[in-house]
Amino acid sequence: MMEVEKVRFDSPLIKMAVQRKLITMDQYEQCRELQKKSKKIGLETTIEDILIKQGYLTKEQFEELQEISSLGEGGDVFGGYRLGKLLGQGGMGKVYEAIHEFTGRKVALKILNAATSRDQTIVARFFQEIRALAKLVHPGIVRLYDAGKAGRRYFFAMELVEGQSLAQYVEKKKLVSEKKAIAIIKNVAEALSFSHSAGIIHRDIKPENILIDETGTPKLTDFGVVMHQDADHMTLTQTGYMVGSVYFASPEQVQGDRDIDGRTDLYSLGATFYYLLTGRMVYNGANAQEVLTQHLVGNFISPRKFNPTVSKRTVGIIRKMMAKNRDKRYQSMDELIRVLEGDSLITLVIRISGVAISAATLFTCGILFERIFHITTFFMK
Numbered sequence: 438m439m440e441v442e443k444v445r446f447d448s449p450l451i452k453m454a455v456q457r458k459l460i461t462m463d464q465y466e467q468c469r470e471l472q473k474k475s476k477k478i479g480l481e482t483t484i485e486d487i488l489i490k491q492g493y494l495t496k497e498q499f500e501e502l503q504e505i506s507s508l509g510e511g512g513d514v515f516g517g518y519r520l521g522k523l524l525g526q527g528g529m530g531k532v533y534e535a536i537h538e539f540t541g542r543k544v545a546l547k548i549l550n551a552a553t554s555r556d557q558t559i560v561a562r563f564f565q566e567i568r569a570l571a572k573l574v575h576p577g578i579v580r581l582y583d584a585g586k587a588g589r590r591y592f593f594a595m596e597l598v599e600g601q602s603l604a605q606y607v608e609k610k611k612l613v614s615e616k617k618a619i620a621i622i623k624n625v626a627e628a629l630s631f632s633h634s635a636g637i638i639h640r641d642i643k644p645e646n647i648l649i650d651e652t653g654t655p656k657l658t659d660f661g662v663v664m665h666q667d668a669d670h671m672t673l674t675q676t677g678y679m680v681g682s683v684y685f686a687s688p689e690q691v692q693g694d695r696d697i698d699g700r701t702d703l704y705s706l707g708a709t710f711y712y713l714l715t716g717r718m719v720y721n722g723a724n725a726q727e728v729l730t731q732h733l734v735g736n737f738i739s740p741r742k743f744n745p746t747v748s749k750r751t752v753g754i755i756r757k758m759m760a761k762n763r764d765k766r767y768q769s770m771d772e773l774i775r776v777l778e779g780d781s782l783i784t785l786v787i788r789i790s791g792v793a794i795s796a797a798t799l800f801t802c803g804i805l806f807e808r809i810f811h812i813t814t815f816f817m818k
Contacts, residue, residue, distance in 0.1 A: 447484045450502045453513055454494060457522075459502075464493045514538065516587035518546050518594065529553050529563065534597060537583075544582055544594040554590045567593050569660040572635050577628030579648070579658040598658070599651050603709070604644035611716055615747055618713040621647075621655050623777045625706060628657045630770035633699040640697060642705035643685040644712055683725045684718045685709060688761050691729045700763040703773060707758025707766075714751070715743040719759065733761065 446452040447469075454460045468487040475482050488494040501523050513520045521534035524545060530553060535546040553559045570581035570593075584593035603621070607613060613621075625647055632639060639646075639660060646659040687704035689697060711719045719738075720731030737756055740747045754776060760766045767773040 450499070451484060451488075453502050454488075454498070456513075459498055460488060460493045464488070464491070467491070468493070515546070515548065515590075516585055516592050518544065520546065529559055535594070537594070542582065543597045545579075545597045546592060546594050548592045549590055551590060560591065563591055563593075566660045569632075569637050570595065572637065573632055573660075575628055575631045576654070577624055577656055578632065579656050595658075596656075598648040598656050600649045602645050603647040603649060603655065603713070606649050607644060607713060607716055612744055613713045615714065615751055618710060619751070619777055621649075621713065622706060622710045623774060624655045625657060625709075626770045626774050626777070628655075629699070629702050629706070630774065632657075633702070633770060638697055638699055639702050639705075640690065641682055641685075642702050642709060643682045644709055645682075647709070683728050684720070686729065686732060687763070688732050689763060691732050698763075699769060700766050703758055703766050703770065704760075704763070706773075707755050710755050710758065711740055714747050714755075715740045717743055 446455070446465075451460075451465065455462060455465060465484075465488075468484055468491060471487050471491075472482060472484055475487075485494070485499060489496060489499060515535075517538050518535040519538055521536065524532045524534055526532070530547060530549040533546045533548070535544050536542065537544065549560070549563055567581065567584045570579070571584075574580065579598060580596040582594045582596065584591075586592070601609075625642075629639065629642070637660070639657070641659060642657075646657065648656045648658055650656060682705075685705040685708045687697075687701040689701055708719050711717070718728075720728050720735050722728040722731060737759060739752050740755065741749075741752055754773075758766055758773065767776065
């Protein structure tokens with residue numbers, strides 16, 4: 438088989454497709470032959486079109502290769518990072534798995550789209566996320582490694598979490614055990630407590646923004662809509678404008694309140710807790726507006742209706758986390774953590790008590806059998 442580096446390809450995109458093992462050299466050669474035959478009968482077509490028509494390359498894969506190629510520098514190299522597979526994308530930009538060319542460190546590289554790089558509001562929000570991550574060094578928060586600008590596009594490199602989002606985790610598990618759910622929520626609450634102590638409110642807590650690594654440890658990510666609670670940073674949010682995700686937004690976010698604090702993250706974490714235990718959203722509707730209205734006036738339906746194994750104590754915790762009046766919620770992540778730790782302690786006490794009762798029962802039965810044995814022996818004499 439020919440070495441890829443020695444082959445003269447029709448375009449850099451085809452070379453990337455082969456290097457990334459999206460297509461094989463045999464498939465490439467087959468398509469080249471088809472292109473030659475088409476040309477002989479007067480049909481002009483590109484090698485890329487033939488690869489797609491033959492089913493060797495999808496349109497989505499081709500568009501991704503085009504995007505990577507358009508980033509400049511060395512085709513699939515951007516800002517000193519060699520780009521790998523696409524991890525995710527949104528309105529602002531895309532996130533790639535990447536490797537730093539000099540250090541060899543694997544990262545998740547977030548790159549702003551060309552259009553959004555010219556939008557000063559979006560660029561300001563992008564910088565806001567960078568500043569937030571730079572302040573937050575915690576095992577429960579994805580770590581920032583690098584940030585900069587290559588050509589006309591901004592980027593930052595962060596810790597690559599080998600695993601899946603909490604949304605994907607729930608989708609696979611269907612229902613998460615109460616014990617596991619409590620452990621996950623407690624870990625996220627600890628990360629948020631650290632974030633809040635640094636004056637940073639996340640404002641977009643949801644299963645998609647919580648990553649579960651290979652060890653099962655949750656890590657908080659996507660600080661793109663954070664609010665800084667210090668004099669050095671001005672929030673980008675205007676009064677009457679909602680920031681956050683529809684299914685997990687707090688009532689004060691829905692109303693577009695400007696004085697958002699840590700209790701808004703607590704509400705969203707409560708909605709995430711509910712989702713973990715039931716696989717369902719707390720509130721649903723025919724459209725986004727209906728869902729948002731439910732956050733303001735909807736009745737809370739106990740998760741026990743969908744998962745009867747959930748304890749009444751945990752239902753009470755979620756209900757308080759999601760109180761529509763934030764003054765009636767837990768007033769800090771630390772308060773919630775103490776409650777969750779108390780829940781773990783109660784479980785431990787019940788288990789110890791169960792073991793003690795079992796041991797006492799066995800001891801009593803042992804004494805009883807011993808007496809029966811002695812009486813039987815006496816009469817047999």
